[in-house]
Amino acid sequence: MKKESLSHLxxxxxxxxxxxYLIIITLFFAIFSGLIIYDATSVYRSKKxxxxxxxxxxxxxxxxxxILSAKHIISSVNSSETIRKMYSSVVVENKSMDPYLFYQxxxxxxxxxxxxxxFDIFNIIVLFxxxxxxxxxxxxxLLDENFSSIxxxxxxxxxxxxxxxxxxxxxxxxxxNKESIIYGDNYYYSSSSGVVNGTILVMFQKKSLExxxxxxxxxxxxxxLHYKGELITEYGEPEGMVFQCASSVxxxxxxKIFVSKSAFQMGFQTSVYIGLGIGLLISVFFVFTAYIVSKRYYSPIGNIARIVEPVQAEGDEIENIISGIQTLIGERNGYREKMVTISPYARQGMLHGILNGNMEQERLKILSDSNFIDLKKPYFEIAIANIDYKGSNPISEIHYRDIIDIIQTVCxxxxxxxTQILCYIKDNKNxxxxxxxxxxxxxxxxxxTLHQAILKEIDDEDFMITFGVSKVEDNMNRLKEACQEAMDALDNMLTGGRNAVYFYENSRSLDKKEYYFPKDAIRRVAKDLKDRNIDDLRKFLDEIYKNNMDKYDAAPRTIRLLVDELHIVTLNALKINNVFNTTQIQIDKMESNVTLDEIFHYYYAIYETICNQLEDLVTPGKDIEKLNQDIIDYMNExxxxxxxxLAHIGELFGVSNKYISLMCKNNLGVSYLQYIQEKRIEYARTLLQTTEFSLEQIAGMSGYSNMLTFRRNFKSIMGMNPSDYRQ
Structure with a gap:
């Protein structure tokens, strides 16, 4: 029986x-493997x-x-009244430098x-x-001769x-002589004359670049690194794939950076081996299925072959079977019973099908093309829908959830x-x-049409729906890039406002890098904050907004640079006035999904809040400079x-310990403790030189309750013990 079961082999x-069947399965596995490897390689390179x-x-x-830091520094030097006085003294009036003006x-x-x-700035050099x-x-x-070059x-x-x-x-x-990254510009004694009166250099640590x-x-x-088409410097070997980017400023x-081509060669990828393993398992399953199907379809022929035995002559197997059938049909005695075995297959037409190669192809067609046509729409486009509420009544997260449900229902x-429309929630507002x-x-x-239908269904003017739409795509591998394009397109609400539909092509069509921003912005804001002049602060913001809206057609990325510069100017102005130490104000940077109007209204509110808090802190007859001088006078006395x-002085003048520490550093150039110690040791030096008091008496008279502390501080400042100094 076993011999008969294996006879078909x-x-x-x-x-x-x-x-x-094996040839078809092998081709399938080869094509499947090639596609897996090609797709993995393409995705890997694209990600790289x-x-x-x-x-x-x-x-x-x-x-x-x-560069922005260097520009602000150069602008501050050009607008500094102290530097202007120095230039006037030594160049215009040709006088010797006043020591106080020099140190100032x-x-x-x-x-x-x-x-x-x-912290990357090494130094600032100013030459007249x-x-x-x-x-x-x-x-x-000191230079060897008067500076004359520009x-x-x-x-x-x-x-x-x-x-x-x-x-x-x-x-x-x-x-x-130290090699640095140097950013330089001209010094102008008078900005209106346009005459160059010197040079300002801002030097950055070279190692910061690397x-x-x-x-x-x-x-x-x-x-x-290239400037105006000229090579400035290079690191390593400029060989391989080139990636470059121009400065936005x-x-x-x-x-330009150069990356080895080997970095783009895909190494061991677990997903590839998993895919190939799955393909191999499917192929093995198909081989087993092919064996079963082949055996099933060969079975009628095997039965016929056994009927027409004995031994067949050498030659074509099919011809031998046909010849045997003809012999059986020609004999009338003893073979009719055997023909009954053939007749069922003959009636089914299976024998004819096998011999002619038409083996019930409809049974082999496992997957129909019609099952996939609905999932193969060639074009797709992605949008990000942003939800914003502008009403005066407070709302909760559930209201945003209701709006999301409405959008999903309309879609x-x-x-x-x-045309299929699918929704995926990014967060509670997008x-x-x-x-x-x-x-x-x-x-x-x-x-x-979808945007209008959503607004109509919401039927509430306090809720605003804004779309950012990507380019039309026909490659699903670009799904991630399309999502980014949609978010970039949504950035157009910066200048265009809400309740609109923005397309990606429009967001990049006019990508200019120019915008208006006052050169003396830090000085103006710092002065107006110090004077609590909210009207001039409003004019400052209106000036920036109006000039950029009327004279410049800037792209969203350029507007982001403008907003970043406004943020930096505000922080620096607050530091100049020590606002962080005298008020409880916190300034956050507005990142995304906002309009330019909302950003400027935010800074209107910030400036107004700061001025109000400063007004409460400092009475009209006592400004911050007067407060600082009173504290210094108190310490001197x-x-x-x-x-x-620190705690005693802070309680006496109504300020924090941190405020006093920063005030000492900014106004005296040293810390509070260092200033007090230097004053005490200076007084002790005078007593040691002019009196006969004992060291213990001098320590007590100088403000020290502990002799050991007095000796240690004296030696730290003077480099010797007080007893040695007296001798």
Missing amino acids: KSKLFVKLFMS YQEYNLKIQAYTNSMDLQ GLGELKKIKNLSNN KGYNRAYTASTTI LSYAPFYEIGTAGEVLGLPNKNELTF TKLRNIVGEYNGMT NRDLVY SIMSTEE LFLIVNSEEEEQLENTFY NFRNTEIS
């Missing part, structure tokens, strides 16, 4: 039938391209913040540098044309030494066989809408009192 017809494009953009934005100027430069809050000294944030440097172009950007930039290569000073590159980009071959500045009603259609031209009109402390 010896049949050439069975082998050919089974091998035909996107990754490095995002990295070079992030790196460029990081360096742009340095250095303090001004140091304050400007500290207010930048940029026609004068033989260079001023920095910490000292002054920058070859301004603004100036280069990596090198200040000596090379200024034409002073032989100057033996660290400031002039550190940012390493931290942000990670793996790379090399990097080059200065389009002449271009950053379900408008979805048809030809939904992704996907429209899938066979007609590309219908997609844009579908979103307009009472430093010998052993009970004096």
Whole structure:
């Protein structure tokens, strides 16, 4: 029985039938494997391209913040009244520098540098044309002759030494010989005259360029920096795939990174092996199925072959079977019973089908094309629907949930066989809408119609629905990019407002980088906050808004730069006035899904709140400068009192400990404790030189209750013990 069950394996017809299935299954596995590997490789490379494009953009934005810091510093120097007095004294009036004015100027430069809050800044250099000294944030440097050269172009950007930039290569000073990232511009004594009166250089640590590159980009071959088409510097080997990005602040500045091609070669991917494993299992299942089907269809022929035995002659197996059948039909005795075995197969037409290759093809067609046609709409477009409430009555999260339910209901009603509309909730105020259609031209009109239908169904003017719509796509692999395009398109609400439909093409068509912003913004805001002049602050914001709306047609990304600059100016102005220490105000940066009107109203409210809090803190007859001077006078008069402390002074003047500490650093250049100790030791020095009091008496008279503390502080400041100093 076992021999008969395996006899079909010896049949050439069975082998050919089974091998035909194996060839089809092998082709299927090869094509399936190729598609899996190709798709995985394409996705991997696409992600890598996107990754490095995002990295070079992030790196460029990081360096742009340095340039903005440098611009603010140069603007502050040009608008500084102290620096202007220094220039007038030594150049215009040709007089010697007043020592007080000199130290006041250095303090001004140091304050400007500290207010930048940029730890990458190495130094600031200011040179007056026609004068033989260079001023920095910490000292002054004597030049061999009067400074006469000016920058070859301004603004100036280069990596090198200040000596090379200024034409002073032989100057033996660290400031002039340290290689740095240099951003320079002209100094103007009078901005209205347009006459260049000197040079201002802002020097950044060179290593910050490489550190940012390493931290942000990670793996790379090399990097080059170009300004006005000229190569400024390079790191590593400029070989491999090139990714570049121009600065948003200065389009002449271009950053390029070079990445090895090996970084785009896909390594071990678990998903690929899982896919190939699944394909192999399916193929094995198909092989087993093919064996069963082949055996089933060969069974009638096997039965016929056994009927027409004995041994067949060599030759074509099918011809031998046909010949045997003819022999059986020609004999009349003893074979009629055997023909009964053949007749069922003959009646079914199966034998004829096998011999002619038509083996019930309808049974082999497992999947019908009609099962997939409805899921293969060629075109799709993605929108993000933003929900906003502008009413005066408070609402809860459930109200937003109701609006989301309405949007989903409208999408379900408008979805048809030809155009499907799907909804996916992003968060409680945003939904992704996907429209899938066979007609590309219908997609844009579908979103307009859908937007109007949603507004009509909501029937509440306090709720505003804004759409950002991507480009039309026909490749599902670009689903993620389409979502990003939709969010970029939604950014157009910055200038266009809410309750509208914005398309991605329109959001990038006029991507200009120019916008209006006052050069002396920090000074103006700081002064108006100090004076609690809310009217001038409103005029300042109105000036920015009106000029940008009337004269500039800026894209959303450019408006973001303007808003960032306004945020930085506000923070710096608050620091100048110590507002963070005297008020309980907190300023948050408005990130996304807002209009420009909402942003400016936010800063209107911020300025008004600050002015009101400052008005409550400081009486009209006592401003912050007077308060600071009163605190300093009190410390000068009472430093010998052993009970004096930060808490005591803060309680006496109604300010915080932190306020006093920052006031001492900003006005005296040292900490509170250091100032008190220096005053006490200076007084003790005088007593040691002019009196015969004992050391214990002098310590007590100087404000020390502990002799050990007195000795330690005296030695720390004077470099010797008080007893040695008296001798």
